[in-house]
Amino acid sequence: MGCNFYAVITSGDSESERHIGKRSASGYYCWDCDISLCASGHDDVHGSARFLDHCPVCGGGKETESIESSAAGRELGFNKLTAKRKSGVKGASSFSWAMTPSHFDELICAPNVHVRDEYGRSFTRDQFSEIMSECPIKFFRSIGVDFC
């Protein structure tokens, strides 16, 4: 369950795509302490790992989110809220980079480049920054690897 994002480079009548990476719902996260509730650490959020019931740092409990506001609902298309950083213990997403963030920063500065997701929705640089604010967990092990 996730969504791929691409940098679309327009040149004359043609365009090409570069894979930026993939956002995936990644379970409960304490947004106040910046820590996943995954018992074995955030590297295991997409495995079959056990999740704690409370934040191990502040003790905050999981808050219920509706499908219209949750990270899972985001991937299923029900959450249409503007993406933003949350607070308390709520769902979060990870982002697996397919290119280095610095390469993306260089690309997106060009006037002929924008972001598009796998469903064909286009985003400005600022809108993509909002999307990334819901992805506090970043993975870099897929940089330069073809994946989807």
Ligand SMILES: [Zn+2]
């Ligand atoms: Zn906490």
